[in-house]
Amino acid sequence: MSEVVSYEILSGDKGGIAVISIDNPPVNAAGHAVRKGLMEAAARFNEDAAASVAVIVGKGRTFIAGADIREFGKPIMHPVLYEVVNAIEAVDKPVVCAIHGTALGGGLETALSCHYRVALKSAKVGLPEVHLGLLPGAGGTQRLPRLIGVEAATDIIVSGRHVSAPEALKLGIVDALDDGDDPRQAGIDFANRVMNENMPVRRTSEMEDKIASARGNKALFDGIMASVEKKARGQISPIKCVEAIKAATELPFDEGMKFERDAFIELLGTEQRDALIHAFFSDREVGKVPELATGAPRPLDRAAVIGGGTMGSGITCAMLYSGLPVTMIERDEESAAKGRANVEKILDDGLKRGKIDQAKRDRLANELYSVSADIADIAEADIVIEAAFENMDVKKELFERIDKHAKPGAVLASNTSYLNIDEIAAMTGRPQDVLGLHFFSPAHVMKLLEVVVGAKTLPDVTATGFALAKKLRKTAVRAGVCDGFIGNRILERYLTQAAYMIEEGASPYEIDKAVVNFGYPMGPHQMGDLAGLDIGYANRKRLRDSGWNGRYAHEHMDRIAELGRFGQKTGRGVYIYDQGSRSGREDPEVLEIIDRVREEKGIEPKTFTEEEIMRRYFAAMVNEGARIVEEGIALRPLDVDIAMLYGYGFPRWRGGPMKQADIIGLDKILADIREFEENDPEFWRPAKLLVDLVERGENFDSLNKKAA
Numbered sequence: 254m255s256e257v258v259s260y261e262i263l264s265g266d267k268g269g270i271a272v273i274s275i276d277n278p279p280v281n282a283a284g285h286a287v288r289k290g291l292m293e294a295a296a297r298f299n300e301d302a303a304a305s306v307a308v309i310v311g312k313g314r315t316f317i318a319g320a321d322i323r324e325f326g327k328p329i330m331h332p333v334l335y336e337v338v339n340a341i342e343a344v345d346k347p348v349v350c351a352i353h354g355t356a357l358g359g360g361l362e363t364a365l366s367c368h369y370r371v372a373l374k375s376a377k378v379g380l381p382e383v384h385l386g387l388l389p390g391a392g393g394t395q396r397l398p399r400l401i402g403v404e405a406a407t408d409i410i411v412s413g414r415h416v417s418a419p420e421a422l423k424l425g426i427v428d429a430l431d432d433g434d435d436p437r438q439a440g441i442d443f444a445n446r447v448m449n450e451n452m453p454v455r456r457t458s459e460m461e462d463k464i465a466s467a468r469g470n471k472a473l474f475d476g477i478m479a480s481v482e483k484k485a486r487g488q489i490s491p492i493k494c495v496e497a498i499k500a501a502t503e504l505p506f507d508e509g510m511k512f513e514r515d516a517f518i519e520l521l522g523t524e525q526r527d528a529l530i531h532a533f534f535s536d537r538e539v540g541k542v543p544e545l546a547t548g549a550p551r552p553l554d555r556a557a558v559i560g561g562g563t564m565g566s567g568i569t570c571a572m573l574y575s576g577l578p579v580t581m582i583e584r585d586e587e588s589a590a591k592g593r594a595n596v597e598k599i600l601d602d603g604l605k606r607g608k609i610d611q612a613k614r615d616r617l618a619n620e621l622y623s624v625s626a627d628i629a630d631i632a633e634a635d636i637v638i639e640a641a642f643e644n645m646d647v648k649k650e651l652f653e654r655i656d657k658h659a660k661p662g663a664v665l666a667s668n669t670s671y672l673n674i675d676e677i678a679a680m681t682g683r684p685q686d687v688l689g690l691h692f693f694s695p696a697h698v699m700k701l702l703e704v705v706v707g708a709k710t711l712p713d714v715t716a717t718g719f720a721l722a723k724k725l726r727k728t729a730v731r732a733g734v735c736d737g738f739i740g741n742r743i744l745e746r747y748l749t750q751a752a753y754m755i756e757e758g759a760s761p762y763e764i765d766k767a768v769v770n771f772g773y774p775m776g777p778h779q780m781g782d783l784a785g786l787d788i789g790y791a792n793r794k795r796l797r798d799s800g801w802n803g804r805y806a807h808e809h810m811d812r813i814a815e816l817g818r819f820g821q822k823t824g825r826g827v828y829i830y831d832q833g834s835r836s837g838r839e840d841p842e843v844l845e846i847i848d849r850v851r852e853e854k855g856i857e858p859k860t861f862t863e864e865e866i867m868r869r870y871f872a873a874m875v876n877e878g879a880r881i882v883e884e885g886i887a888l889r890p891l892d893v894d895i896a897m898l899y900g901y902g903f904p905r906w907r908g909g910p911m912k913q914a915d916i917i918g919l920d921k922i923l924a925d926i927r928e929f930e931e932n933d934p935e936f937w938r939p940a941k942l943l944v945d946l947v948e949r950g951e952n953f954d955s956l957n958k959k960a961a
């Protein structure tokens with residue numbers, strides 16, 4: 254046998270049991286050696302008179318967690334997985350699959366080709382290929398509908414979600430659950446049951462009754478396709494998944510497998526697959542920062558949050574949900590009561606959404622959470638997170654007090670979204686223990702956490718920031734100190750470019766439409782109406798009051814805000830929100846305001862195509878991202894990608910701005926920037942890194958690979 258697939262015969266109740274074990278750490282990915290080994294094992298079992306039943310099981314932490322993603326984009330090596338799973342199913346004696354850990358993608362497809370499936374109660378199964386820009390390519394779209402029906406199979410294949418073992422049992426994906434924690438024993442016990450009950454070979458590919466009702470049901474598939482297309486927002490793989498499932502109801506199994514295979518090969522060659530796999534590996538690479546190699550995280554058993562407003566209460570709940578006790582500090586009893594009310598409102602919403610049950614809600618609110626008006630109550634906290642008003646003087650004064658009351662060795666963090674962490678740290682006698690932890694609102698929901706490393710921040714303090722992110726199930730991105738760190742600094746650039754385009758002739762509605770068609774869930778003006786236009790107005794006012802006098806193109810937004818139109822919360826902003834509606838409609842008065850501003854500036858408006866809007870909007874994003882990497886504010890281009898994917902709605906199937914720029918071609922991006930630079934040299938000075946990469950014929954991903 255191969256070194257990753259072993260074959261052993263045990264004596265069972267009524268005959269020999271062939272135990273076929275896969276040992277390919279860390280996740281038993283179905284790489285070529287595993288596929289070859291399984292193919293050989295299936296053939297050997299078929300011929301082995303000493304064995305009546307076979308068990309396929311994974312060693313280590315999980316059953317097969319899928320095809321080996323690292324093989325994609327490389328020459329295909331036979332046997333490919335669909336050949337292996339068909340060979341397993343074709344065996345003339347019963348094959349049992351024992352599932353533990355996460356049987357995902359090709360792992361579940363391997364299980365589906367077995368004749369019976371037993372799972373440990375803690376196991377999970379799923380077909381997440383859609384998240385990689387693919388579809389199940391080893392029979393999943395053909396076997397799963399036959400096993401559990403079209404609707405249930407479509408939900409699992411198109412969502413890519415993990416299914417718990419109990420739900421898998423209920424759906425019919427697995428035949429039994431095992432109470433133990435040893436998948437090998439679970440498999441052997443089920444194999445004995447197969448022999449004792451004379452259970453026959455049972456091939457999923459031969460099951461037709463579950464798909465019969467869907468066969469030729471145009472209305473069913475039209476309905477499914479319509480809802481999938483709406484949610485896909487330009488991603489191709491969900492559409493292909495539905496087409497393959499439909500083919501399972503229309504074609505004989507072998508032809509359905511060919512349909513799936515053709516679709517799989519087509520998707521394998523797409524830019525979306527390249528981008529989504531980039532995102533998958535970047536999710537893991539982004540957490541590999543130098544500080545983690547040099548400093549173990551400090552203890553994280555108790556936390557304190559200064560401030561009970563929107564951010565403070567969101568951060569508090571994110572930590573409560575992770576099981577971390579939190580003491581919230583407010584300036585007086587009245588504010589403390591408001592802080593508690595904010596926290597309980599979030600917990601009650603979690604209860605309503607089924608995230609927690611009543612008992613957990615009460616435990617979090619009454620045992621893990623406390624609120625106080627006395628800052629001395631932070632004394633036991635391992636980490637203190639300041640989430641007070643976004644004003645440097647307020648933060649400086651607070652950090653002087655935090656420094657007096659926090660215990661030695663406590664990590665002191667500010668949630669500031671752009672202020673200078675080094676200035677804040679200097680207010681304490683322990684700048685080495687200070688860093689920025691920039692949460693995104695709502696903090697108990699948004700996955701991104703920018704870990705802002707100050708000049709004096711110690712490695713173990715940075716490591717603690719990453720450890721907190723992991724505990725809160727957030728994605729941490731390391732950022733250096735600058736105005737806006739990574740995400741907000743890029744956001745400011747493309748919002749400014751949007752304002753310039755409006756000044757020159759575009760409408761906010763054209764810009765939003767272009768951005769949504771690019772794949773964003775909403776455009777910048779829809780986002781602004783959702784967050785509240787008063788926030789941006791206040792920030793711009795502070796900037797101008799500080800004497801800033803660059804090109805200013807936000808007058809139209811100022812005038813909308815000065816009319817008290819702050820967006821959804823006032824029923825009107827850039828859009829009008831009719832009673833109860835969250836999707837606004839265009840406001841002719843906004844266009845009149847914009848026309849007046851142009852007249853005052855003597856600007857003759859020009860028309861914009863959607864393509865030009867996105868070229869400028871996207872080039873602004875990439876140019877600033879390149880500067881951020883060049884300055885070392887972000888460690889690698891992939892850190893910029895992850896920040897924009899998780900914090901700003903950048904479409905994941907484009908991989909992030911830097912990956913998308915690689916896909917388009919950095920030479921084309923630079924040519925765009927040179928073209929725009931002729932009209933606005935100040936804004937469009939090309940980032941030196943971008944120029945250098947183009948000159949060297951390299952791209953952003955080459956920097957990611959150098960950093961690995």
Ligand code: T1G
Nearest residue numbers: 282318319320321322323355357358359381389390391537
């Ligand atoms: N291939 C290669 N490497 C993989 C891998 C995979 N499928 N899954 C994980 N790894 C690596 C990962 O990069 C990391 O490496 C280490 O394993 C631990 O992973 C034909 C075509 C299984 C839930 O999409 O969801 O099957 O950073 O840090 O948090 O139809 O990994 O240590 O060097 O994520 O415990 C479908 C992807 C593939 C599953 C474990 N399967 N993996 O999570 O550990 S396509 C997937 C996961 C397919 C077929 C199609 C998770 C996990 P390193 P980790 P974890």
